[in-house]
Amino acid sequence: MLFGRNRKNPIAIADKKVVDWTYATCGYCSTGCAIEVGKNSEGKVVASRGVGGADVNRGKLCLKGMYEHELFEATGRGDTPLLRSHIRQDFQPAQWDTALDHMASEIKRIQQAYGRDAFAVVSTGQILTEEFYTLGKLTRGLIGTNNYDGNTTLCMASAVSGYKRSFGSDGPPGCYGDFEHTHCLLAWGSNLPEQHPIIYWRLKEAMEKRKFPLIVVDPRVTMLAQFADIHLPVRPGTDLVLQNALMHVILEEGLEDKDYIEANTSGIEELRAEVAKWDPTTAYKVCGIDEDTIRNVARLYAKAPSAMHIWTMGINQSTHGSDGVVGINNLSLLTGNIGKPGGTALSITGQCNAMGTREWSSCSGLPGYRALENPDHREEIGKFWNVDPGFFPTKRGLFQTDIFPAIETGQIKGMWLVATNPITSMPNTARIRKTLEKLEFLVVQDAYVDMETTQYAHLYLPAAVWAEKEGTFTNTERRVNMVRKVTAPRGDSKSDLDIFNLLAKRFDPGQKVQFPETPAGVFDEMRELSRGRAMDISGMDHDLIEQARGIQWPYTESQRNSDDPPPVGGVRLYTQPGSFHHPDGRAKLIALPFIDNNERPDEQYPFWLNSGRLVEHFHTRTRTGKVGNNNKFSPIPFMEINPDAAATLGIRHQEYVRCVSRRGDAIVMAMLTQRVPRDMVFIPFHFFDCVNRLTLGLLDPHSRQPAFKQSAVRIETIVDQIGAARISRERRTY
């Protein structure tokens, strides 16, 4: 194409000569954008684009989605199983049959020698729902270990726990459409523009049409905080105190919704007694937000005709994570802001299928939000699977964060990791390293062979990634959406579903328990098991989901029969009085005493260490580290530090420094910025052997989620800058 000198927009998007587009849902974050992946006439995958008719993203993608098709050919993919008898030896390529026979016999050996629960399974929020369901059936129904959990304990466990405590069930009650109705939005510990760019775009669009106040609670001046009307730079780990003070003002000034409380909740008196202790003056001394601001925000929130909360890891990853979620729910219930347009408590989830694992993986229970503790549920699933219900444990086993210490103490001897990279993502990695070295048998099943935890594996199984497979994801607003297969699995890798099914045969040669071979066949089973449950999907099938560009649950068969297309599922939960899942149909208001148990900065370690994410990278960079258009923005580990603090320490912009905690050290480049206050540094967690060498990760008592965002560190300058650059480079795997 030629551009004349006077052409106004001499920019053309390169024509990739796509002849065929396939429908998928983005495999990075939980926003759940609908993507089409394009192939050229040679069958090569060359482009990604947003789907215009999809309600979630309306044609938009962020920079991760835009280059997602590059994953298929990225470096570091595994294409053959690898086996070795000791982690000090080199891997040898193996046939699938040999690899899986060996895996089954090692699992059986460990279970026979040390008991069924001595083998642990830890999965993810990033495989397809049909795969989660199948892994659950295999683990609960055939292998029979109760030490089965997912990386979601690092991520969504507090939200799950908080929803269950307040409402009697998991499941975010709101949707993105609530932005279009709300009159006030409180965002807690969520950096939406970077971590969920398209949800942020939906929010911004809504605010441009109809202005409403945005209040951001975050100790760091994030991009969202910069756009806020009111920014509350809360002292790390003290959101609960701020919540109690907001409730104190609401009750003191009679701003609560008495009719709603009367008709829908229990526990108001206990709550009233607890929040009475948290007048704004007392609260200020703990949470650092002044009295007038607390009163102002409480009035703004409670007087709005409808008001909503969103939150992410600033709340969940805390020693009061579960309580922080319950606090948000309390605020919503007190003001009648649940189940109405613009009035909700919407947990923004993390990974593309964090919801799918909560609903179907059986990690913390049995499929379809069923509980191991409930004999009727054990009976029902046992019958459906053709498994003796007596084979199921009667209560859930260890959380991921308790599985690792159980390896340390010798209770657990073998582990299977599916799509998670704990040596980079768990707190205090020096301890994780020693733990992994103790295992008699570790299997890593991952799409990338170069992910760091493979270094500790006896067996590596190469998995297909994202749209090399077919099935569903569920997003933040409970929308089930389709991933169609765009291209064949790389090399000799297999879909996670195929791997689970092949392993199942080795535990059940007589095939007493049926394992459907196709994703659609698995979905049929899930559909049956969902009937009458909170997350009813009985009206859905793969084709309808794709046609509708995603459907929110619940969507029942009778809805399907009575609906005109396009199908509309459950836009909001708890819209009717008495529809909560506690036995009395009411939601619980729960009193939340504050216990100050974080590691705090002191003379020796004077800075708060905060950690989180960047827009261009996803987690441990197994994917975005290999995509040039993502990696180029931040190829090396760095630390945000306040310029005044840096000046006091004699640190210049872009100098390497050593960051030291009671656990270990990390070499990072100092980036001077006002985003962080004087007593805080922020390090993205995307890099190997970096911030999680430093983190303490104290656990929440309810959810067992680690407080990744509250540790104490000191900063040391480095004379040998070239040597530091070398160490920083060498520690990086990709």
Ligand SMILES: Nc1nc2c(c(=O)[nH]1)N[C@H]1C(S)=C(S)[C@@H](COP(=O)(O)OP(=O)(O)OC[C@H]3O[C@@H](n4cnc5c(=O)[nH]c(N)nc54)[C@H](O)[C@@H]3O)O[C@H]1N2
């Ligand atoms: N680009 C990109 N997007 C992602 C991901 C990714 O890796 N990259 N990961 C996905 C996943 S799995 C998740 S879980 C989400 C996470 O999404 P977010 O939670 O939005 O991201 P984080 O950066 O981890 O943390 C959010 C904020 O919590 C703040 N915070 C720290 N301590 C406190 C505190 O005590 N109180 C409050 N109120 N805030 C605090 C931090 O300053 C930070 O700005 O993002 C998802 N989206």
Ligand SMILES: Nc1nc2c(c(=O)[nH]1)N[C@H]1C(S)=C(S)[C@@H](COP(=O)(O)OP(=O)(O)OC[C@H]3O[C@@H](n4cnc5c(=O)[nH]c(N)nc54)[C@H](O)[C@@H]3O)O[C@H]1N2
């Ligand atoms: N300091 C600090 N640490 C943190 C956090 C923080 O904020 N601060 N956040 C925490 C949170 S919220 C999360 S969610 C965790 C994430 O922690 P991890 O789950 O350990 O991180 P990922 O890099 O997403 O690992 C997922 C793995 O799955 C692989 N994979 C992708 N798709 C597939 C597939 O289809 N099949 C298979 N088999 N493998 C696949 C990827 O290659 C990758 O190795 O990190 C936690 N760690």
Ligand code: SF4
């Ligand atoms: S916002 Fe999330 S789901 Fe949408 S394209 Fe970006 S990473 Fe994918």
Ligand SMILES: [Mo]
């Ligand atoms: Mo997460």
